[in-house]
Amino acid sequence: MRGLRAGFLTGLSLLLGACTVSPDPGPEARAAAEQLAADINARSAYYGAGPNQAQPDIKLFARVFERVRSDYVRPVDQDLLLAAAATAIEDADPAPGEIGHNWLVERAIKGMLESLDPYSTYLASDEYASMKESMRGQFGGLGIQIAAPEEGGGVVVVVPLDGTPAERAGLRAGDLITHVDGQSIMDKTLREVVADLRGPVGSRVVLTVERQSASAFDVPLVRDVIQMDVVNWRLEGEFGYLRIASFSERTAEEVQHAVQEIRQHLGGRLAGLIIDLRNNPGGLLVESVAVSDAFIESGDIVLTEGRKSRQRYRATTGDIAAGLPIVVLINKGSASAAEILAGALRDHDRAVLIGSRSYGKGTVQTVIPMGRGTAMKLTTAQYFRPHGESVDGGIEPDVEAEDDIQTELDEGLDRAIAELSRMASL
Numbered sequence: 001m002r003g004l005r006a007g008f009l010t011g012l013s014l015l016l017g018a019c020t021v022s023p024d025p026g027p028e029a030r031a032a033a034e035q036l037a038a039d040i041n042a043r044s045a046y047y048g049a050g051p052n053q054a055q056p057d058i059k060l061f062a063r064v065f066e067r068v069r070s071d072y073v074r075p076v077d078q079d080l081l082l083a084a085a086a087t088a089i090e091d092a093d094p095a096p097g098e099i100g101h102n103w104l105v106e107r108a109i110k111g112m113l114e115s116l117d118p119y120s121t122y123l124a125s126d127e128y129a130s131m132k133e134s135m136r137g138q139f140g141g142l143g144i145q146i147a148a149p150e151e152g153g154g155v156v157v158v159v160p161l162d163g164t165p166a167e168r169a170g171l172r173a174g175d176l177i178t179h180v181d182g183q184s185i186m187d188k189t190l191r192e193v194v195a196d197l198r199g200p201v202g203s204r205v206v207l208t209v210e211r212q213s214a215s216a217f218d219v220p221l222v223r224d225v226i227q228m229d230v231v232n233w234r235l236e237g238e239f240g241y242l243r244i245a246s247f248s249e250r251t252a253e254e255v256q257h258a259v260q261e262i263r264q265h266l267g268g269r270l271a272g273l274i275i276d277l278r279n280n281p282g283g284l285l286v287e288s289v290a291v292s293d294a295f296i297e298s299g300d301i302v303l304t305e306g307r308k309s310r311q312r313y314r315a316t317t318g319d320i321a322a323g324l325p326i327v328v329l330i331n332k333g334s335a336s337a338a339e340i341l342a343g344a345l346r347d348h349d350r351a352v353l354i355g356s357r358s359y360g361k362g363t364v365q366t367v368i369p370m371g372r373g374t375a376m377k378l379t380t381a382q383y384f385r386p387h388g389e390s391v392d393g394g395i396e397p398d399v400e401a402e403d404d405i406q407t408e409l410d411e412g413l414d415r416a417i418a419e420l421s422r423m424a425s426l
Contacts, residue, residue: 025062032065032082033058039086040104057102061085064109064122064376072116073306073363073379084115109376117379119365125373130194135248135284141198142166142205143226145281146177146190153186154178154210155193159279159333162245163229165221171209173279173333178216179208199223233258236413238271239420244291247283247337252290259294259320272325272420275341278355278412282336285364285383289313292344294320295351299386301344304364306381315348325423326351327416330397335359339395343385346398352419353397355412360394 025033037058068076088111089104110122123131143164146155157175160166178186180196188196199205200223207219231254232243240262244251263270282288285304292301296315304311328342328351339358345351364381384390399419401412 025059025066026069028078029062029066029069032078033062035082036061036085036105036108039089040101040108057105060370061105061109063370064113067368067376067378068113068116071307071366071378071380072120073381075307076116080115081112085109085112087111106374113376113378117363119361119363119377120379121377123367123375123377127194128367128369128373128375131367131375141226142221142223144171144197146193146197148190149176153184153188155185155190159281161226162232162243164226165224169219169221171207171219172211174211176210177207178210181206182208201225231255231258233262235262235265236274236417238266238269238424239274239417240266240270240272241274241276241413243276244280244338244341246280247285247287247291249284249287251283251287252294255291255294256320270324271424272327273321274327274329274413274416274420275345275351276329276413277334277338277342278329278331279333280335280338281333281359282338282361285337285340288337288340292341294318295326295345296348299348301386302340303384303386303388304381305384306364309381311381319350325420327419327423328353329401329412329416330355330358330395331412332356332359332394336361339391340383340385343389343391343395346395347386352399352423353395354399354415354419355397355401357394357396358391360392362390362392 065081068081069078085108088107091111092104092107106122106124113120113122143161144166145158145161147158149156154176157166157171157173157177159173160171177193178184180193183196185193185196197205203223205221205223207221208216209219210216230245230248230251232245234241240259242255242258242262244255259273262273285302289301293315297317297319298315301313301315303313326345328345330338330342330353334342334355335358339361342351342353342358346353362382362384363379364383365377366380367375367377369375382390399415401415
């Protein structure tokens with residue numbers, strides 16, 4: 001897959017609605033906001049904004065600045081934050097009629113937050129609404145997660161979501177999208193591309209795609225309401241197969257239900273479980289912990305550590321698999337909350353990992369509402385596996401297997417079945 005600059009757009013270890021009361025801005029934040037106001041007034045004159053423009057909402061910037069100073073996972077350099085905000089204003093390229101003081105405030109906030117790491121950002125009202133819909137497992141669109149490549153323009157497909165127009169049309173992780181309806185997106189921002197990809201349910205869109213060494217080709221799709229099936233199951237002989245696509249609000253509940261249905265179909269013949277986390281970009285931390293807890297009898301699941309607090313998530317009594325052997329499939333698209341589950345099961349000797357090295361994202365983001373339907377997403381903690389290791393750099397599998405799940409030949413699944421057969425016969 002091509003290198004990603006922006007990382008996963010939605011699939012993170014998220015804490016939604018936590019720490020919603022922002023601290024009152026201190027003198028440093030107020031001074032930073034006043035400096036921003038001066039920069040904006042100077043810049044808006046360059047854009048030709050009229051003299052009757054409302055003064056910028058520097059209170060919003062001050063609140064965000066104070067939150068970053070107090071809650072970001074590491075101490076920050078305030079001068080670098082201000083420099084990033086100033087650069088964002090200088091680089092702003094507004095559409096006609098879009099320029100305004102508060103528009104520039106949002107650009108400054110976004111630039112400041114995105115200078116921290118690939119996962120912190122400012123969510124405008126449409127982006128915040130879209131993220132909440134995604135976490136509920138339902139949203140409108142094509143069903144692809146995208147990111148910006150490290151070099152060049154366009155956007156890279158991180159993963160097509162299961163059962164969506166993108167997956168049915170054959171889009172693959174690593175595909176580079178260069179045009180939408182014949183119009184180049186090579187110079188557009190991620191936000192602009194997302195706007196191009198969205199549209200009324202039932203409307204058609206044509207994506208131009210480059211795939212490895214193949215010539216560019218067009219992919220027609222029809223937009224749909226994406227009701228993501230986060231958990232799917234089937235039988236593989238005497239074994240149950242669970243595909244977990246992401247960790248949204250009902251993932252743990254659906255996993256419990258899926259295991260019950262597998263048992264009903266196999267009765268006493270269930271010999272083991274395969275949990276497929278390939279191309280699972282993560283999601284809600286609490287759901288990942290709950291799924292881990294379902295298979296672990298006791299002990300630590302994950303430890304989160306920020307500047308102000310440390311929290312240890314521990315398992316409660318009970319194992320819905322009743323000690324049966326488990327194999328977990330991972331690949332380079334398995335990230336964040338998916339790595340929490342994979343790491344916890346392996347550290348507790350509850351699973352063998354098969355596939356390729358996981359993505360390697362060991363931080364937690366807190367989503368903090370900022371009013372008027374907007375929010376900031378801020379990296380507030382690191383997380384560590386039960387044995388104390390960070391997943392930065394990824395988790396190595398116990399058994400290597402090709403991570404291509406786009407073809408009928410699935411080496412990872414074949415090796416998982418062989419490993420479960422071996423474990424069940426011991």
